[in-house]
Amino acid sequence: METLRERKKRRTRDALLRAALELFTTHGYERTTVDEITEAVEVSQRTFFRYFAGGKEEAAFAVQDLAEAHFVAAVRARPPHEAPMEALRRAVLEGWDTINEAVAAVVPVELYLRMYRLIESTPALLAVHLRRSTEREEELARLLAAREGLDVDADPRPRLAVAAFGGVLRVTERQWSTGPDFSPEAMRALTAAHLDLVGPALTGHWRST
Amino acid sequence: METLRERKKRRTRDALLRAALELFTTHGYERTTVDEITEAVEVSQRTFFRYFAGGKEEAAFAVQDLAEAHFVAAVRARPPHEAPMEALRRAVLEGWDTINEAVAAVVPVELYLRMYRLIESTPALLAVHLRRSTEREEELARLLAAREGLDVDADPRPRLAVAAFGGVLRVTERQWSTGPDFSPEAMRALTAAHLDLVGPALTGHWRST
DNA sequence: AGGCTAGTGACAGCCACTGACAATTGACAA
């Protein structure tokens, strides 16, 4: 079972994380200081940095970590006979269908979505988000390459395909976060629509839809 | 003509920029302090921040700005009858062919390439680079949409196509910056090869090639 | 020549982050 010490640690971390996200999403990321977060939880500043060695940034992406791991797991769970792009497509849609399972245990889904929007609208956070996305893309490229029996360093196709897929997701994120409907369902629908359009978008001529 | 004041300003800025890039590329980005840069040029720290309000970051990307503007200009110069993706492809290859013209007036091309590598290998800089890339992609999407007579907010295809194109460039940058040949020619060749492969990469099955 | 103003330096201060050391508190065995 869980020892008292571990329980306390977990609570402190959760309290810090929740306070951080709440402050970020209400007052803005850069405008909230670490001191404000620790005052809200009544711990020392030093303690915050011990839980989040990456500083405010790590706190800001803690829940994203869960959601993205959820998505990668969905990719891994796809049957091996599916074509790579098809597996990615189904996994990402599945991920949005079941986003609650991945996130709700730590923070309300609504807070996660608010934080997602904040990341998209805060340049410093968006930059980090994009870097993290490329790290995930590298992971997926290796995954798919292994699945198809390819050497990811000899054959660029897995990385290229995943990068193109990632590009579609970025366009989707951006449109979703600036649009009027912040529900997971809206995100899911937009993702599906965009994935359907990427083929036509690349085939040269747009005038003759 | 150019007044004495303006000449002095220009020189100070150039000196700061060159000192910054030189220090970044030799000692590393984060390990270089602003004080070190200003001591090398013999100005106060405050002066550095007056020229580079964005701090070290702005200095790190000053030359990238030139190169990227060079590329966008090449896209604009493409004949309107070319298909969008074809215009992007030719413009980016052209950009690497004539990179000297865009950069050499301010810093040696070799220093620019070293800085490029450093950006790719420094997480904090890579993140910013990726965000800047999406800004450029937005610019290109609007450009191409206008060219084709489309409304970029109503039709997602321009953004999707440009995002996929950008994804290919990112894969290329990454491979180039970790490879053995840092010449513009190598970058050009890699870019062309990857652009040729993105089509096949997206067509479902990789095993039977 | 002399007033105007842009550019600069010096200084003070905020915030993110880190290292070192001391104090506290849970864990566990005698």
Added chain:
DNA sequence: TTGTCAATTGTCAGTGGCTGTCACTAGCCT
């Protein structure tokens, strides 16, 4: 229980990026 050990936390001091303020100097313009 109680004493010991180890994990957790707080305090303090310091570095570096960055900003506001103010006074001063040097180029500009009439």
